[in-house]
Amino acid sequence: VSQKRTVFFVSDGTGITAETLGNTLLTQFDGIEFETQTLPFVNTPDRARVTTDYINHLAESTSQRPIVFSTTVSDEIRDVLRYSQSLFIDVFEVLAPPIERELGRKSTHTQGRAHGVADVHRYESRIEAMNFAMEHDDGSTTRELQRADVVLIAPSRCGKTPTTLYLALQYGIFATNFPLTEDELDVPQLPKALRGLEAKLFGLTSQPERLAQVRGERRPGSKYASLAQCAFELRQAEELYRRGGIPSLNSANMSIEEIAVSVIQEKALRRR
Amino acid sequence: VSQKRTVFFVSDGTGITAETLGNTLLTQFDGIEFETQTLPFVNTPDRARVTTDYINHLAESTSQRPIVFSTTVSDEIRDVLRYSQSLFIDVFEVLAPPIERELGRKSTHTQGRAHGVADVHRYESRIEAMNFAMEHDDGSTTRELQRADVVLIAPSRCGKTPTTLYLALQYGIFATNFPLTEDELDVPQLPKALRGLEAKLFGLTSQPERLAQVRGERRPGSKYASLAQCAFELRQAEELYRRGGIPSLNSANMSIEEIAVSVIQEKALRRR
Numbered sequence: 001v002s003q004k005r006t007v008f009f010v011s012d013g014t015g016i017t018a019e020t021l022g023n024t025l026l027t028q029f030d031g032i033e034f035e036t037q038t039l040p041f042v043n044t045p046d047r048a049r050v051t052t053d054y055i056n057h058l059a060e061s062t063s064q065r066p067i068v069f070s071t072t073v074s075d076e077i078r079d080v081l082r083y084s085q086s087l088f089i090d091v092f093e094v095l096a097p098p099i100e101r102e103l104g105r106k107s108t109h110t111q112g113r114a115h116g117v118a119d120v121h122r123y124e125s126r127i128e129a130m131n132f133a134m135e136h137d138d139g140s141t142t143r144e145l146q147r148a149d150v151v152l153i154a155p156s157r158c159g160k161t162p163t164t165l166y167l168a169l170q171y172g173i174f175a176t177n178f179p180l181t182e183d184e185l186d187v188p189q190l191p192k193a194l195r196g197l198e199a200k201l202f203g204l205t206s207q208p209e210r211l212a213q214v215r216g217e218r219r220p221g222s223k224y225a226s227l228a229q230c231a232f233e234l235r236q237a238e239e240l241y242r243r244g245g246i247p248s249l250n251s252a253n254m255s256i257e258e259i260a261v262s263v264i265q266e267k268a269l270r271r272r
Numbered sequence: 273v274s275q276k277r278t279v280f281f282v283s284d285g286t287g288i289t290a291e292t293l294g295n296t297l298l299t300q301f302d303g304i305e306f307e308t309q310t311l312p313f314v315n316t317p318d319r320a321r322v323t324t325d326y327i328n329h330l331a332e333s334t335s336q337r338p339i340v341f342s343t344t345v346s347d348e349i350r351d352v353l354r355y356s357q358s359l360f361i362d363v364f365e366v367l368a369p370p371i372e373r374e375l376g377r378k379s380t381h382t383q384g385r386a387h388g389v390a391d392v393h394r395y396e397s398r399i400e401a402m403n404f405a406m407e408h409d410d411g412s413t414t415r416e417l418q419r420a421d422v423v424l425i426a427p428s429r430c431g432k433t434p435t436t437l438y439l440a441l442q443y444g445i446f447a448t449n450f451p452l453t454e455d456e457l458d459v460p461q462l463p464k465a466l467r468g469l470e471a472k473l474f475g476l477t478s479q480p481e482r483l484a485q486v487r488g489e490r491r492p493g494s495k496y497a498s499l500a501q502c503a504f505e506l507r508q509a510e511e512l513y514r515r516g517g518i519p520s521l522n523s524a525n526m527s528i529e530e531i532a533v534s535v536i537q538e539k540a541l542r543r544r
Contacts, residue, residue, distance in 0.1 A: 005375070014533040016442075017296040024289040024343060025367055027385035029375055038543065040533045067374060071296060087374045094366060095297055102339060102359045103277070103301055113299035115529040123527060130434050137406070162402050165437055169528075170288075255395060256441075257387040261286040261312045271310065 006058050006066040007036045008086070010051060012077060014115040015040040021091060022069035042072070043111055048080035059085035073109045125272055126172035133168040136176035137161055142193040145176065150267050151197055152177040154204035155185065155233040156224075157214045159251045159259055163204075166260045172272030173264070185236040190244060202263050203241040203248030205234050210252040278330050278338040279308045280358070282323060284349060286387040287312040293363060294341035314344070315383055320352035331357035345381045397544055398444035405440040408448035409433055414465040417448065422539050423469055424449040426476035427457065427505040428496075429486045431523045431531055435476075438532045444544030445536070457508040462516060474535050475513040475520030477506050482524040 007026065009018035015038040026034050042051050059065045070090040072078040082088050096107045117123045135141060136148070138161065145151065150173065152160045160177035167175035184191050194201065206214075208231035215225035223229055241248040247266045251259050264271065279298065281290035287310040298306050314323050331337045342362040344350040354360050368379045389395045407413060408420070410433065417423065422445065424432045432449035439447035456463050466473065478486075480503035487497035495501055513520040519538045523531050536543065 014529045016529055016533070017292050020289050020292040021363065021367075024363070024386040025371060025379075028345065028364070028368065028379035028382065029371070029377065030380050031377070032375060036543075038533075038536075040537060067371065073300065087370060089367060089370060091293065091296070092300070095293075095361060096300065098359060098361060099297060099301070099339065103304060105301065105303070107297075107300035108302050110300065112530075114296040115527055117525060117527045117530075127434055127528075130437070134409070134433065161406060162399060162441070165402070166441060169434070169438060169441060253389060255387055255389045256399075257286045257288055258384075261288070261310075264310075265312060271308075 004033045004035060004062075005064060006062060007034050008055060008066055008068045009036065009038040010042055010068055010070045010072065010081060011038075011040055012043040012072050012074060012111045013040065013113075015071070016115050017091065018069045018071045021071075022067075025069075042077065042081070043074075045076055045080055048077045052080055052084040055081075055084040055086055071114070073107075073111055073113075075109070122172065122272060126169065129168040129172045129174050129272070130165070132174050133164045133176055137164065139178040139191070139193065145193065145197060147174055148176045148197070148200055149174045149269055150202055150263060151175075151194065151200045152202050152204060152263070153180055153191075153194070153237075153246070154206075154251075155180050155211070155230075155237050157211060157218070158204040158206045159254075159256065160204060162256045163251075163259045163263065166256045167263065167269075170260070171264065171269075173269055175263075180233070180237050180240070182233070185233050185240070188236040188240040188243075190240065198244060198246070200267075201244070201246045202267060203237065203246045204251045204259070205238050205241070205248055206230075206250060207252040208234055276305045276307060276334075277336060278334060279306050280327060280338055280340045281308065281310040282314055282340055282342045282344065282353060283310075283312055284315040284344050284346060284383045285312065285385075287343070288387050289363065290341045290343045293343075294339075297341075314349065314353070315346075317348055317352055320349045324352055324356040327353075327356040327358055343386070345379075345383055345385075347381070394444065394544060398441065401440040401444045401446050401544070402437070404446050405436045405448055409436065411450040411463070411465065417465065417469060419446055420448045420469070420472055421446045421541055422474055422535060423447075423466065423472045424474050424476060424535070425452055425463075425466070425509075425518070426478075426523075427452050427483070427502075427509050429483060429490070430476040430478045431526075431528065432476060434528045435523075435531045435535065438528045439535065439541075442532070443536065443541075445541055447535075452505070452509050452512070454505070457505050457512070460508040460512040460515075462512065470516060470518070472539075473516070473518045474539060475509060475518045476523045476531070477510050477513070477520055478502075478522060479524040480506055 066086045068086040164175045164177045167173040211230040212227045338358045340358040436447045439445040483502040484499045
């Protein structure tokens, strides 16, 4: 029998840490349907009281008490939330003390540090990386391509663009991508624009069936989406990677996050 | 005196949860320089042993033991990592037991759930949202604009594009954006393409000085980047939002994450 549980991610900031952590923990429990809600910017005692009332309201209208994942740096706010009718788990409360003991100093209890503009320099470099990724997407310009930390290459629809944007947004890495078109794949050879950038290249490949499916959603029944064409392009791309000594990855069953982290690891990129 | 500490984010998956959690906790400690390293895909006992050796190597070559944030679902792997010379904090070890007691069942200890392609449907809808955001960026097409959950509008360089991409990548929200150009701002009136979509609109504004600085980095000395032009565009945009009853936000001192979460909250958008 499937249970249903209400789960809250509560934070004095964006709630992103509470969501990430809570969702990760919830993936480990099967057979239960979780109804999640994020309650961000709970950064005053008044808002904490309203939030607690809301949690209590939900606890009373369902048969089971909610689970609350909280990242609240203020003791005052946390003490209001704690007395909600819930299993209350606060990250700072549980994990700050061992770190405080290890470092021999108290945590600062400063709000909005994790996902605010805490480090302006670091933040602006992330935005710059994102703009770089957007401007250069899919080979739209080769201007300043040498600024890239990594250039993803692949046939169309192997995951280049989402991975590029994730690398930029999440890690501030100057990533971009360049398509391998039929002209290059026929031979197979590296696009002219990429010569001299060999050390920055990373190739993506896929499974023909998977690629045909993804392309078919865009252009059903086209040659572009045919299994034969997909198989040909992937084979030629893999040959190109092999000849050029370009590290590569089969992205067919991987998420953007897994591809991105694998690229970082393989190319020893620095997270910013 | 500034200390320096080595911190590892270790995971059998991407390490994204360990990074997010660990970085959040570290923001609460001032006066210490943290050297962070992510060690992802530690998903076999062999890799755990190599990882432990590496951590021990670093512990011995520095005067202080490292801090390790781990998200490892396997007890066997975790037991190898635990005996590294470190302050070892594992998320599942600390936080799974209270949730297990609450739910009356054991966690499944399944690897790669948090940031893999666990839920194919949810994953594909995120990718679709991302493609939608890319195709419609900056008003490049008005095709299927009614599919959008939210349309961000603003003068150039107020944060529309990064926020849109973040909403799509992180939350699978169908977000897009549309620029307010001088023509529309002169009057001020809503771009024709957006009529009928009023309920989906969210406006961004900024501070004139901040906008002039951001624009100046792109086109130094231009009219576009002048303080007078920025002040004019922002004033007109704010007037347009007011007249149209369009909710809006001053993004000048906010991060992408904070803007995105505020938009979700204001428009009551559903995270996918």
